[in-house]
Amino acid sequence: MIREKTEKSEEGKEGQGNVASLPLLTLWEGFVGELLERTEKFPKAARMTLTRRVEDLALEIFEELIEARYRKEKRTILEGVNRKLERLRLLVRLCHTRGYLSHGGLEQTSQRLVEAGRMLGGWLKSIGASQ
Numbered sequence: 001m002i003r004e005k006t007e008k009s010e011e012g013k014e015g016q017g018n019v020a021s022l023p024l025l026t027l028w029e030g031f032v033g034e035l036l037e038r039t040e041k042f043p044k045a046a047r048m049t050l051t052r053r054v055e056d057l058a059l060e061i062f063e064e065l066i067e068a069r070y071r072k073e074k075r076t077i078l079e080g081v082n083r084k085l086e087r088l089r090l091l092v093r094l095c096h097t098r099g100y101l102s103h104g105g106l107e108q109t110s111q112r113l114v115e116a117g118r119m120l121g122g123w124l125k126s127i128g129a130s131q
Helices: 002-017 023-039 044-070 075-097 103-128
Strands: none
Touching: 023 044, 023 103, 044 075, 075 103
């Protein structure tokens, strides 16, 4: 009986600190990997400007999602993430307009961004009453 209680309490702790326990973090981690693969193929002329902005913004979002996971005051961080997500959407469209991102690449990237936005909205909604 004591062992069962210990195992159950350990399961609860695992969900609190494990990045994979939050679906948005799991989604974003995969998205960042895919995005970095795409931006590696952008032309040299764009690497120090648009490419860098897209990559940095995606990584900042990832870092802030991790930060929000552990902070008591999540709303401010998540609202900032939401604004950065919108900026990233616009930059991705600009990459497509400039010809750096194929139509299929834009479609896949946009779908992932929309999915992340929905998850983020759900997270904000879930903490709305408590903060």
